[in-house]
Amino acid sequence: MQSSARFPTSHGSKYIQQLCKHFAHKVEVSFDEHRGRAALPMGPAELVADAEGL
Numbered sequence: 001m002q003s004s005a006r007f008p009t010s011h012g013s014k015y016i017q018q019l020c021k022h023f024a025h026k027v028e029v030s031f032d033e034h035r036g037r038a039a040l041p042m043g044p045a046e047l048v049a050d051a052e053g054l
Helices: 012-023
Strands: 029-031 035-040 043-048
Touching (some): 012 029, 012 035
Antiparallel strands (some): 035 043
8 A cells, every 4th residue: 555645845854854753752763854764564654855845
């Protein structure tokens, strides 16, 4: 199963960091300024921030 969404924001990088830090309390995560990955039980979540949003 796969799903994707786009959220227009000028703060995508900030939100990736916040989400990954939150997920890190329960699952393995990795992230940098533009990408994040969380090993969620239902499958990996991949986050990407660009000029248009998250």
